[in-house]
Every structure is written in structure tokens, then in C-alpha cells.
Amino acid sequence: MPSTTGDTRAESHRGLSAVVVIGLSVSLFGAPLLGRLDVPRWVDASVTRSFLANSLASWLLVAVLLVIVVYWEQRRLTSIGLRVPSRREAAVGIGAGLGGVVLGLIAIGVAVATLQLEQPETLSAINRLSLPVQITIVATAVITEEILWRGYPIERLTELTGNIWIGATVSGVVFLAVHYPAWGLVGAIPQAVFTLVIVGVYVWSRNVVACMCTHGVINTLTILVLPALL
Template sequence: MTVTLIGLILAMGLPSLFAFLKHGKQQGPIELWPHLIKSWGGCIAVMALVLLWERRTLASIGIVPGNYLAWLIGATLGLTILATSVISVIQASKGGKAALPEESAEGLNRLLGRPAWFRWAVVVTAGITEEIMFRGYPIERLHELTGNLWIAALIPLTVFTLAHLGGWSWGHLVGVLFGGSLLTGLYLWQRDLIACMIAHVLIDSLIIFLPALLKKLAARAARYAHAQNQAAKPF
């Protein structure tokens, strides 16, 4: 039990601590390398604990090769949510509203101001490390400890949601909780963490091409405004 508790602290406690320490610095720029090092460092520590201390395989946390149907389901879920997000941005722009939700705009703008390679790195990092640290490891180990799958799922989901306070507002947590619930449901259904990673990466990939989309929408809005002004001029 001791090694499991240490593993749970590594998986959920460290990211939560980093988020708590970072919460007061939301206005500042994202620190590129520290962000990646902390995320991958914690993830590697958890995997090392599984392989070297627990002496178990990665299958014990849901990383199983060859489950193509589960991967297809994960891809379908991720693409569906991604498409829904893109459509909502476009529709908001058409309706004269802000393209980005107010509760997410600040955090997104901090990311969108970073180089494309960093946005790629953030997406892949979140998709892999967060699924290991907030889904695969804690759900499986808490299930073993408590014997209750609902408790094993709800505790990591709650921690996962609150850990996002490090870079986002309270309002944004509603979306995080929704997405996290879908990913948790996918894991409980398929018991395949790779499927969750695929879905997570696809969902988060919106930030990769969002700058180009926003630029296109802004240009279209400018053309529309110009046409309206021209039409309003007397002959």
C-alpha cells in the first residue's frame, strides 16, 4: 500500500502543488521549458515507479498495444469535440460575439502568443502525461485500494479539474470538467489509456490552428464591415 500511496502523490499531488503555486501568476507569460520539464518529469517518475518499484507492466495502468477499436473510438470522440469547438467559434464570430469564450480567453491568448512548436509540445504533453497521471494510474490503483470504481474515477477527475486552475479561470473549469468526464467515461468503458491519449490530443489540438482560424474570421468580419459601410454610403 505504501508504494501505491507514493505513486498517487506523485501522479496527482505534484501537479496539483505546481498548479497551486502557479495560480497567482496567471497574468504572466507561460514559462516554456519549466512547464514541459515538470510535466514530463512527473510522468516519467510515475512510470518508473510502476516498472521498477511496483514491478508491474504499463498494462496495469491501461497502456495496452493493439487495441485498434478503442483507438478508433478515442479518435472519433476527439474529432467530434474538436469539430464542435471549431463550429462554436465560427458561430460566435458570425453572431457578433467574441470568438473565444470569456472564461477561457485569457488562458488561450497566453498560449496563442507562443510559437507553434510550443503549442504542439503543450498539446502532446498534456495528452500523454495528464492521461497517465490523472486517469490511468490513479483510477487503477484507487480501484484496487477502495474496491469502488466510482470513487476511483471521481477522485482523479476532481483533482484533474482543479489542477487546471494553475493557468485558467474558475469559469474555464466547467469545460475542463466536461472534457475530463468524457475522457474518464471513455477509459472506464474501454480500459485503454492510449484511446484517451488520442482523444485528449485531438481535443486540445484546437490551440494549434486557432490563430489561423481567428485571423481568417477577423478578415471576413473586416470585409463584411467594409461592404456594409460601402452599401450605406449615398450614391
Template sequence: MNKKQKIATFVGLFVALGLPFVLDLLLGIRPEDMAIPSRVILFVTEEWTLAFVLLGIVLLWERQSLASIGIKKVSWRDLLWGVLGFIVGAFSFILTMPLVNALGLGTTSSGISQLAQIPIVLRIGIVLTAGITEEILFRGYPIERINALTGRLGLSAFIAYVVFVLLHIPFWGLGGTIQIGVWSIVITILYVKRRNLLACMLMHILNDAYAFILLPLFAQYLP
């Protein structure tokens, strides 16, 4: 990695891992805001803007391919691992619920209830946005670039993991974030093992579609 690429990479890492914190502070998005369609649209716009800026840095400044951040041809085995990751991740929420309840903390259920109040079209938008852009911002790019700078894949994955989990605290609360933190271990391992971001996107989209679309639909038919 030459000097120009290193500078571009540091800027890219700020866009991926630092700018989301800055924007959250400036915009002041609160948990209850995610039940307001206009705020949801703002969130979606923010995520896609950051992702496209980051992709621009990769292609135009670093002069590297999308494969360098894990966006590459996906095999059936990658897809299978993505589905398996979704199943394991879903069980992780079930297994961590007793712990969170024992600590007297709220689970992800409260956040899901907030999102269930917005139109389904916006929920689909959130599912696709989070599943695609967050994997670019918090998995593929930072893990690959920090690894390129340090030569330590484990450290790279850990840093990306910590930032991703911390960003969930304002909306999901401490209890929900604990659950998401356990889930994030699964998807981080999936990326490190497969080095294919599309497999992680599939796992993420399936998880969020189940939580934000299917669960609210089931809930409305319950007595």
C-alpha cells in the same frame, strides 16, 4: 496488493494527484506566463518529470506492468473511440459556451490566445506533453490504483476527474474550467469503458492540436 505495493501506490498517488498542486504553488505559474517560452519549457519539463517518476514507481517499486495503468496494445476500435471522443469533446466546448457567456465568465478562448503567442514548436510540445503525461498522471494511474485499493471504479474515476479539473482553474479561469470539466467527463468515460490509455491520449492530443495549433493558424487568416 501487498503492503509494499500499497506504500508504493500511496506514494504514486501523491506524485500523480498531489505533487502537481504543490509544484504549482511553489513555481507560481500565472496565466500570462504561458506566453513566455521559458515558462512553457518549465511547464513541459515539470509534466514529463512527474510522468517518468510515476512510471518508475510502477515498474521498479510496485513491480507492475504498464498495462496495469492502461498502457497496452491499442486496437482499431480503441483508435476509433479516441477519434469519436475528440469529436464529442469538441462539440462539448461549443455547447457550453453559451452557458459560460451567460454567467459572465471567460471561455477557453482567452487561454488559447495566450498560447498562440509562443512559437509553434513549443505549442506542439505542449500538445504532446499534455496529451501523454496528463493521461498517465490523471487518468490511467489514479483510476486503476484507487480502484485497486477500494474496489470502486466509479469513485476512482470521480476522484481523478475532480483533481484534473481543479488543476485547470489557475490558467483557464472558472469559465474555461467549466468547459474543460464537461470535456473531461467525455474522456473519463472513454477510459472507464475502454480501459486503454492510448485511446485517451489520442483524444487528448487531437483536442489540444485543434485548439493550440489549428485554431491559431486559422485565426491569422481571418480579417
């Protein structure tokens, strides 16, 4: 396993505190809570504006979380895995993304053939958007989701429990549960594969940017490239 900065590895075991509870709430449950407000529907926004509003909400959650880390916890961003990856970490992240896409396509192919599933409406809606909007949505997900559902919760839950697999499992399960309503079973199957791959990259590297590389490859191929070729 590659070496990381001391801020990521050498933190002493910390107890549960109000700031950690709030940080975990923002990272794990902030997006679904904001989603329940359904602000775009209140203002009768178009599909494009609805997707962009959701992207903006994700960036706001990340901003709040980073403020919590830096100004309330008074810790470095490396404490949530935010650091420049080594070449090896970046290469593994990209390779894992390619492998994840292959495994995900196999899984969804088997599921569609056996369960007669149809493409999720969310993916169809994204495919109807303009390319700049699609790129914005994909880039937002790649960056914000790794900070919200990987870096912060895995590191803080690891500190609380002393076991990184507990943090990895909790973050992965919550991530899939949050995305299930929008993607359904046909989306949940490949997403479960993708999540296992991304979480695996984080457990190995403890580097959010390496996970962004993995996530970026997966989202670019499955959302932007493959639908355009089919």
C-alpha cells in the same frame, strides 16, 4: 466493453500501501506541488521558457511514476492502462474527441452568452507562442496528463475501492481542480465536458493510449486549430 490484458483486469483487490500512497500523490498532486515552487519566476524566465519548464516538470513526474510502477511496485505498465489500443479503441478515442469538442464549444458558447465571460489568459498566452512551442505543450499535455490523472489513479483507486467510478470521479475532480487556477471559469466549463468524455473513454477501454487519442483531438482542435481560424 473491449477486452484487455490480465494485468489490467485481473489484479486481485489490493490494500493501501506506502508505494500506492506515494504513487497517487505523485500522479494527482505532483504537478500543483511543483507549480507552487514557481521555479520559472525565480530565474526570471520568459513566457516561452515558463511553459517549457512546466512541460519538462510534467515529463519528470511521469518518469518518477513509471519508475514507481516498474521498479517499486514491480508491475507491468499495462497495470496503469499503457498498452497498444485496438483499432476500435483508437477509433472510439478519436470519435469521442471530436464529439467532446462539439459539446465543449456548445457549453462555452452558452456560458459566454449568458455570463459574459472572456477568453482565459492562459489560452491567449499559448496562442502568442511559436507553433513548435505550442505543439510541444499540446503533445506534453496529451501524453503526461493521461498517465498522471487517468491511468495510474483510476487503476489504483479502483483496486483499493473495488469501484472504477470512484477512481474515475476522484481523478476527474482533482484534474479539474488543478487546472482551474490557470484557466478560470471560462476554461473550466469546456474542460469539465472534455474531462467527462476522456474519463468515459478510459472507463470503457481501460486504455491510456485511447484516451491520448481523445485528448489529442481535443487539444489540437481547441488550442491549435480553432484559435488560428478565428
